[in-house]
Structure formats: C-alpha cells, structure tokens
Amino acid sequence: MRGWRGRTATAYLLLAPSLFGVAVFLVLPILVVLWLALHRWDILTPSTFVGLANVVEVARDGRFLHSLVVTAVFVAFTIPAQTVLGLAAALLINRGLRGSAIYQVVLVLPWICAPLALGVVWRWILAPTDGALNTLLGTRIEWLADPALALPSVAAVSVWTQVGYVALFFVAGLRAIPPAVHEAAVLDGAGPWQRFWRITLPLLRPTTFFVLVTGVIASFQTFDAVYALTPKGGPQLSTDVVAGRIYYEAFESRAVGNAAVMALGLFVVLVVVTVVQQRWFARRTTYDLST
Amino acid sequence: MKITHLAAAVTAAIALAVTGCSPVAPADEPAQGDGPTTVTVRLWDQQVAAAYEKSFAEFERRNPDITVKLNVVPYSNYFTQLPLDVSSGTVDDVFWVNTTYFGAFADSGRLIDVGKELADLVPGFVPAAVEQYTRNSTLWGVPALTDGRIALYYNKAMVAEADVDPNNLTWHPTDPAADTFLPAARRLTKDSAGRTADQPDFDPKSIVQYGFNAGRDLQAIYYNFVGSNGGRFQDEDDAFVFANPQAEQAFTYLVGLINTAHVAPPAADTNSNGDFSRDQFIQGKMALFQSGTYNLKNIADGARFEWGIAPMIAGPVGRVSVVNSVIAAGHEASPRREAALRVLRWLGSQEGARFVGAEGAALPAVTAAQQAFYDYWHSRGVDTRFFGPEGGTLTIPAPSGPKYGAADAAMEPIFNEIFAGRIAVGPGLQEAQDAANAAVR
Incomplete structure (x- = not known):
C-alpha cells in the first residue's frame, strides 16, 4: 500500500510542472473569464456582480451575432480555398520536381511571419491611392474600404498566409501513403484522376481532418491580420470578426463583462463545430494504412 | 491579490x-x-x-x-x-x-x-x-x-500659382457669395492633365494635387468646422449633442469637399490612415493642410519646398479652434x-x-x-x-468625459461612413450621437 502511495506521489511530482502550466495558463484564465462574465467591470472602477445581465445585454445587442455571421462567412471563404490550394501545392511538391525544396520554403514563409506585420504590408499593397496593387493594375479599387470587397480581400490575405501551413501537412500525409497502394492501382489500370479520387484523397482523410479542425478553429479566432488590414471592424463592420469584436468590447469600450460573455459564446460555437467535424470524419476515416 | x-x-x-x-x-x-x-x-x-x-x-x-x-x-x-x-x-x-x-x-x-x-x-x-x-x-x-490653436500649413508655390491668399479664407455652408474657401480649394486641386477642379473637364478620378485635407480628423478638421459654424459637440455634462443644425451644416460642407467638389482625398484613404493627408502635403501633393503644432516638426523636416503657416480657415462665426x-x-x-x-x-x-x-x-x-x-x-x-x-481667440471645448474613449470607439465607424458618403449626414450624426451617449452610460 505504501509502495502504491509512493508511486502515486512520485507520479504527481513528475506531473507537477505540466499540471502547474495547465492550471495557470489554461484553467485559471478560463475561470477568470467565467468570473468576468458575471460582473460589470470597466477596468478602472471596482467590479460589480450582475449575474446574467451581461448575457442578456450581449444577446440584445446585435453586434455579437453580426460578428459571428461575419466570421462564419470568413471561414466559408478561407477554409475551402486554403485547403484546396494547400493540397494542390502539396501534390506539386510531392512530385519532387527540381527546386521544390525552395518552393516549399517560400510557401511556408508567410505562415512563419507575424500576422500583424504581414497585415501592415498588405495594407500598403491594397491602399486605394498609391497602393502597389492598384498601381500595377492601373486602376483605383478600394479593396479594404469598400464594404463589398473588404471581407474577400482580408480572406484572400488570410488564405495566402495559411496555404503553406496546410501544404506542409498534406505533404506529410502524401508521403505516409504506401507506394504499393498506388502501384497496385496502376496495375489494375487506374488512371491519375481515379488514383487521386479513390486512393489519395480517402487516405488523406486523417490529414484533412486535422487541417480542417485546426483551420476552422484558427479562422474563427482570427484577429491579427484583420485588425491590421481593417481596424475597428472595417467599413460598415463588414470585417468585424468575433475575436476583433471581443477585443474592441474589452479594450476600447471597456465593457469587459460583455467581452467575456462573447468569448464564452465563441468557445461554445467552436466546441459544437469541432464535435460535428469529429463525428463526420470519425465514420469516414481510417488511420491504418498497413492493410 | x-x-x-x-x-x-x-x-x-x-x-x-x-x-x-x-x-x-x-x-x-x-x-x-x-x-x-x-x-x-x-x-x-x-x-x-x-x-x-x-x-x-x-x-x-x-x-x-x-x-x-x-x-x-x-x-x-x-x-x-x-x-x-x-x-x-x-x-x-x-x-x-x-x-x-x-x-x-x-x-x-x-x-x-x-x-x-x-x-x-x-x-x-x-x-x-x-x-x-x-x-x-x-x-x-x-x-x-x-x-x-489649429492653423493652416500651405505650399507657397501652389497658392501663388492659383492666386490664393491663404490668410483670408472663409467657408460658409449656405451663402456661396461669402464662401471664399471652396473656389480657392477648387483652383488648388488638379488632375493628371493639369486641369483644376473649377474647370468643366476636370477628372476627379485622376487627381494629382489636392486642395485641402478635409476628413475624419477630430482635432484638425471637424471640431473646428462645427465650432466655426456656431455648433457644439458636447454639453456641460459631457453628453454628446452634435446632432444639431450647425454641426450638420459643417459636416455636410466637409463631406461635400470630399465627395462632390473632390478637393480633398477620398475617405477610403484618410479613414484608415490618419497621416495620409500630412504625407500628401509633405510629398507636395496637397496645397492646404490644416493641422496643429504636433505636425510642425514632421513638416519642417520632411517638406522639400517652400511652405508657410496661415490662420485656420474662418467660418460664419469666425476662427473657432479646439485647443x-x-x-x-x-x-x-x-x-x-x-x-x-x-x-x-x-x-x-x-x-x-x-x-x-x-x-x-x-x-x-x-x-x-x-x-x-x-x-x-x-x-x-x-x-x-x-x-x-494671433491665430484667433475663439475656442470650442476639447473632448471630455470619463468614458470619452468608449464614445469615440462607438462614433468612429459611423463617422467613417458619413465621410465616405455612404450614410446621409443628418441621420448619420444622429446615429453617432446616440451610439456615443449609449457608450458612456
């Protein structure tokens, strides 16, 4: 019995650094957000307990719902585009053409760079007057100031930054497919398209699942690039993504309680979306490529 | 803790x-x-x-x-x-x-x-x-x-060429005969073919020289225009009261300078880049730039042309500046x-x-x-x-109130739309005023 207790104590001792990290950097912030959601606090004056009043206020104020819709549209723009382009890039890299290693590095560079800095650079490129893109096109398009163009423009920049990241995972996934499977298909007379649709794509489902889940979560939480490109929610709040709305609510309006409620709302949305994705893929994915 | x-x-x-x-x-x-x-x-x-x-x-x-x-x-x-x-x-x-x-x-x-x-x-x-x-x-x-006080920086060569005296410019929202500023700003605005904004063939899509820096700039522009037309922005209790006829006239005049007369840069440029007009002036692409001492060093160090400082543009009630x-x-x-x-x-x-x-x-x-x-x-x-x-003595009170930052965050997106011409000035000001007052409650 003493030995069992001793081993348990040793185990907890070894786990302590990790547990400390989880408690301080994960559990504690969540508890603070929960506490904030139940209080009215403007950062400067003492907080007051208001129960669910913040929830009611956020529900009545249409801006949170609007930002959720904007974010959903943003996700609908970015996820299919970055997944398809990332897969296409990975297929090209996987062919082992000359210079593909350099291409791979160049492709990943935007993902490595700080999104805020990239946003500033793209803001210069997309500026209406004297912007590089308009100068190149010889026209004057208000890419970031026109409410109809702002979100697609921001989404395009986001896709540009993420394609390399997605491609990296697809390259790894492609290289994990046993060559024998493709060789057998060739012997059976399958053409390139048939092999892609019936072998490559199904066997990439674990990778696709991972890329989609992390991509959707990242897109729902996107902030930096959108903030740099179109601050304050953009023209007519057309780029008012939910992470930005939370930031503006907390640090500009100083309605920290409302921001906490919005953060919890985003958390619930992400859990639901992730569970749906997980269930959909669970029935269609195999991780065993040995048979 | x-x-x-x-x-x-x-x-x-x-x-x-x-x-x-x-x-x-x-x-x-x-x-x-x-x-x-x-x-x-x-x-x-x-x-x-x-x-x-x-x-x-x-x-x-x-x-x-x-x-x-x-x-x-x-x-x-x-x-x-x-x-x-x-x-x-x-x-x-x-x-x-x-x-x-x-x-x-x-x-x-x-x-x-x-x-x-x-x-x-x-x-x-x-x-x-x-x-x-x-x-x-x-x-x-x-x-x-x-x-x-706010004053008017000017490009000496540009005003001389257009025969404009920057020391005596007055705007008026309703009386064109009393408005000496708009005709001057038109003469100071040029397209790529060298035509000025008061000429019939002027092309507003190819402007290479702007006359003035109208835009969503609280300190340099819209507070002073509202004050110079006898309007107010906040009352003694810090409540926002800018949805008044004088302020509406001032904003309408400013929005007209941008979207109708085309003598000022589009709001698409100035809404998201507060230094756009200053940079245009320093680069020799703008004739008149109304601003304060906070841009003096930038202009002195950056401008490669002869420039001067005149009093701010006067309005119907005089030169009313925010300090x-x-x-x-x-x-x-x-x-x-x-x-x-x-x-x-x-x-x-x-x-x-x-x-x-x-x-x-x-x-x-x-x-x-x-x-x-x-x-x-x-x-x-x-x-x-x-x-x-010497630039005048009349002033409009500077922004105030314990939650002015929150009010500003609520107003700014609406002002952006007003200056972009996507919201009519009257309803826009009312919407911004309501949003600002709600934010400070």
Missing part, C-alpha cells in the same frame, strides 16, 4: 499577446533605500522624450537622490495598455494622459491631485489646459504640452509618490518645461516656457504666431 487585479493582469496579458507589445515595467525598487529613488515617466512622443532626457539630466543634477527613467510607449498601443496598467497597479509613477481617459482616472482616484499638491504652480499653466483637465474643481495633472493639451499625471498609489511629485513639480516649472520648447518638439503648456518654442522655430525661419492668439 484582488480578483480585479488578477483579471487586469490576465486581460493585460491578453492585450499584450494580441497586439504583440511588451511594456517596460516600472522600477521595482523599494520606496526608500540607500541609492537614489528611480521615478518612471511614461509618454508616447519620441521627440518630446529626447527633450525630456535633457530636462531630466538637469533635474537629476539638482536632485541627486532621484533618477528618472523614461518609458516611451507607441501611441497606437498607449491607451490600450494604460488603463490595464493603472488598474493592476503596474503603471509608471508619472504618465501622460489626454482627454480620452483622464476623466475615468480622475474619477476612480488614480491620479495625484495636482491642483492641491502643486497649487502654487497652477497660475503658470496655460489656462485652456487647466480648464481641460480640471474636474470636480481640481486639476489632475501638470499640463505637459499644448497643441495651441488640446496633454498632462503629465502622477500615480496616486505610487510607492514613490513624494519623488513623483518632485518630478511633476519640475515638469511644471519654467526651467523644466523649457527643454521641450527649446528643442522645438512641442509647445509647452507652462506659459513662461513657451517663448523657447517660438524662438526655436523663429531661428529656423518658421513663423508660428498663428498657433497662438
């Missing part, structure tokens, strides 16, 4: 994480010790910081028991970080504040009562600055600098409160404040120290008298 302090620390960490910035922590040494006490001073202006270095070197020579450490935080992040640091108790001993947050800090007891502690210095401060930062009958900081100032406030809960007060006393003295003016960095808000600023610019051949009383 109070949970609000914990929450402030967590939210500060979140703010820092998302904006990618890191603060300089205030000195963590004890209030009393063997060595000199370090007092930290937070500000956002690099040019003034350079002047402060010299000022505090002299202060430290006279006060060997105190050293002063500067903490320059970029303006873009300054007012995101400041409330969090004040709330969590990690703010510097002395810090600059503008009207956006001063009311909230004062009301929550975070600032040293300068009106009481340094009462002997108060008569020496610029009266407009004292008025702006007096709340509940006391002054809550040492006026560090004042922007003076904005900045205070150096003391942290009431600082463990080095007495040392911080000595630093504040130095900043509020003629000797301490003159360094700011002597470097030409900004106009000190200590009246006796202002001559150093005028002398500096005179030595460089720049006539700055129109930033003072």
Whole structure:
C-alpha cells in the first residue's frame, strides 16, 4: 500500500510542472473569464456582480451575432480555398520536381511571419491611392474600404498566409501513403484522376481532418491580420470578426463583462463545430494504412 | 491579490499577446533605500522624450537622490495598455494622459491631485489646459504640452500659382457669395492633365494635387468646422449633442469637399490612415493642410519646398479652434509618490518645461516656457504666431468625459461612413450621437 502511495506521489511530482502550466495558463484564465462574465467591470472602477445581465445585454445587442455571421462567412471563404490550394501545392511538391525544396520554403514563409506585420504590408499593397496593387493594375479599387470587397480581400490575405501551413501537412500525409497502394492501382489500370479520387484523397482523410479542425478553429479566432488590414471592424463592420469584436468590447469600450460573455459564446460555437467535424470524419476515416 | 487585479493582469496579458507589445515595467525598487529613488515617466512622443532626457539630466543634477527613467510607449498601443496598467497597479509613477481617459482616472482616484499638491504652480499653466483637465474643481495633472490653436500649413508655390491668399479664407455652408474657401480649394486641386477642379473637364478620378485635407480628423478638421459654424459637440455634462443644425451644416460642407467638389482625398484613404493627408502635403501633393503644432516638426523636416503657416480657415462665426493639451499625471498609489511629485513639480516649472520648447518638439503648456518654442522655430525661419492668439481667440471645448474613449470607439465607424458618403449626414450624426451617449452610460 505504501509502495502504491509512493508511486502515486512520485507520479504527481513528475506531473507537477505540466499540471502547474495547465492550471495557470489554461484553467485559471478560463475561470477568470467565467468570473468576468458575471460582473460589470470597466477596468478602472471596482467590479460589480450582475449575474446574467451581461448575457442578456450581449444577446440584445446585435453586434455579437453580426460578428459571428461575419466570421462564419470568413471561414466559408478561407477554409475551402486554403485547403484546396494547400493540397494542390502539396501534390506539386510531392512530385519532387527540381527546386521544390525552395518552393516549399517560400510557401511556408508567410505562415512563419507575424500576422500583424504581414497585415501592415498588405495594407500598403491594397491602399486605394498609391497602393502597389492598384498601381500595377492601373486602376483605383478600394479593396479594404469598400464594404463589398473588404471581407474577400482580408480572406484572400488570410488564405495566402495559411496555404503553406496546410501544404506542409498534406505533404506529410502524401508521403505516409504506401507506394504499393498506388502501384497496385496502376496495375489494375487506374488512371491519375481515379488514383487521386479513390486512393489519395480517402487516405488523406486523417490529414484533412486535422487541417480542417485546426483551420476552422484558427479562422474563427482570427484577429491579427484583420485588425491590421481593417481596424475597428472595417467599413460598415463588414470585417468585424468575433475575436476583433471581443477585443474592441474589452479594450476600447471597456465593457469587459460583455467581452467575456462573447468569448464564452465563441468557445461554445467552436466546441459544437469541432464535435460535428469529429463525428463526420470519425465514420469516414481510417488511420491504418498497413492493410 | 484582488480578483480585479488578477483579471487586469490576465486581460493585460491578453492585450499584450494580441497586439504583440511588451511594456517596460516600472522600477521595482523599494520606496526608500540607500541609492537614489528611480521615478518612471511614461509618454508616447519620441521627440518630446529626447527633450525630456535633457530636462531630466538637469533635474537629476539638482536632485541627486532621484533618477528618472523614461518609458516611451507607441501611441497606437498607449491607451490600450494604460488603463490595464493603472488598474493592476503596474503603471509608471508619472504618465501622460489626454482627454480620452483622464476623466475615468480622475474619477476612480488614480491620479495625484495636482491642483492641491502643486497649487502654487497652477497660475503658470496655460489656462485652456487647466480648464481641460480640471474636474470636480481640481486639476489632475501638470499640463505637459499644448497643441495651441489649429492653423493652416500651405505650399507657397501652389497658392501663388492659383492666386490664393491663404490668410483670408472663409467657408460658409449656405451663402456661396461669402464662401471664399471652396473656389480657392477648387483652383488648388488638379488632375493628371493639369486641369483644376473649377474647370468643366476636370477628372476627379485622376487627381494629382489636392486642395485641402478635409476628413475624419477630430482635432484638425471637424471640431473646428462645427465650432466655426456656431455648433457644439458636447454639453456641460459631457453628453454628446452634435446632432444639431450647425454641426450638420459643417459636416455636410466637409463631406461635400470630399465627395462632390473632390478637393480633398477620398475617405477610403484618410479613414484608415490618419497621416495620409500630412504625407500628401509633405510629398507636395496637397496645397492646404490644416493641422496643429504636433505636425510642425514632421513638416519642417520632411517638406522639400517652400511652405508657410496661415490662420485656420474662418467660418460664419469666425476662427473657432479646439485647443488640446496633454498632462503629465502622477500615480496616486505610487510607492514613490513624494519623488513623483518632485518630478511633476519640475515638469511644471519654467526651467523644466523649457527643454521641450527649446528643442522645438512641442509647445509647452507652462506659459513662461513657451517663448523657447517660438524662438526655436523663429531661428529656423518658421513663423508660428498663428498657433497662438494671433491665430484667433475663439475656442470650442476639447473632448471630455470619463468614458470619452468608449464614445469615440462607438462614433468612429459611423463617422467613417458619413465621410465616405455612404450614410446621409443628418441621420448619420444622429446615429453617432446616440451610439456615443449609449457608450458612456
């Protein structure tokens, strides 16, 4: 019995650094957000307990719902585009053409760079007057100031930054497919398209699942690039993504309680979306490529 | 640790994480010790910081028991970080504040009562600055600098070519005969073929030279236009009242300059880049640029052409300017409160404040120290008298209120749409006013 207790104590001792990290950097912030959601606090004056009043206020104020819709549209723009382009890039890299290693590095560079800095650079490129893109096109398009163009423009920049990241995972996934499977298909007379649709794509489902889940979560939480490109929610709040709305609510309006409620709302949305994705893929994915 | 302090620390960490910035922590040494006490001073202006270095070197020579450490935080992040640091108790001993947050800090007891502690210095401060930062009958900081009155920078070659006298320009919202400004701005605006905006074939899609910097610029443009038309922005209780006929006329006139007369840059350029017009002027692509002393050094250093300064454009009731100032406030809960007060006393003295003016960095808000600023610019051949009383005496009160920052955040997107011409001025002002008043409740 003493030995069992001793081993348990040793185990907890070894786990302590990790547990400390989880408690301080994960559990504690969540508890603070929960506490904030139940209080009215403007950062400067003492907080007051208001129960669910913040929830009611956020529900009545249409801006949170609007930002959720904007974010959903943003996700609908970015996820299919970055997944398809990332897969296409990975297929090209996987062919082992000359210079593909350099291409791979160049492709990943935007993902490595700080999104805020990239946003500033793209803001210069997309500026209406004297912007590089308009100068190149010889026209004057208000890419970031026109409410109809702002979100697609921001989404395009986001896709540009993420394609390399997605491609990296697809390259790894492609290289994990046993060559024998493709060789057998060739012997059976399958053409390139048939092999892609019936072998490559199904066997990439674990990778696709991972890329989609992390991509959707990242897109729902996107902030930096959108903030740099179109601050304050953009023209007519057309780029008012939910992470930005939370930031503006907390640090500009100083309605920290409302921001906490919005953060919890985003958390619930992400859990639901992730569970749906997980269930959909669970029935269609195999991780065993040995048979 | 109070949970609000914990929450402030967590939210500060979140703010820092998302904006990618890191603060300089205030000195963590004890209030009393063997060595000199370090007092930290937070500000956002690099040019003034350079002047402060010299000022505090002299202060430290006279006060060997105190050293002063500067903490320059970029303006873009300054007012995101400041409330969090004040709330969590990690703010510097002395810090600059503008009207956006001063009311909230004062009301929550975070600032040293300068009106009481340094009462002997108060008569020496610029009266407009004292008025702006007096709340509940006391002054809550040492006026560090004042922007003076708004004036009109002009490109000498451009106004000469268009035969425009920048010293005598008047706008009028309803009487074209009394409006000398719009015809002048039209003559000063050119397309790529060299046609001016008053010519029939003028192409507004290929403008290479703008006449004026109308846009969503509170301090340089719309407050002054509203005031010069007899309008108000806030009432005595800090409530927003700008949905009034005079303000609507002023905004309509400004929006017309941009979207109808095409004598000012499109809002698409100026809404998201507050320095766009200044840069156009410096690059020789704009003839008239209405602004304050805060752009004087940039223009003096950047412009490669002959330029001058005229009084601001007059309106139906005259030249009504907003006069904005900045205070150096003391942290009431600082463990080095007495040392911080000595630093504040130095900043509020003629000797301490003159360094700011002597470097030409900004106009000190200590009246006796202002001559150093005028002398500096005179030595460089720049006539700055129109930033003072010679530019007019009428003023419109500067923004105020404990939650002005929240109101501004609510108003700004609507003003952006008004200047872009996507919302009609009247309903837009009403919507912005309602949003601003709701934000401060």
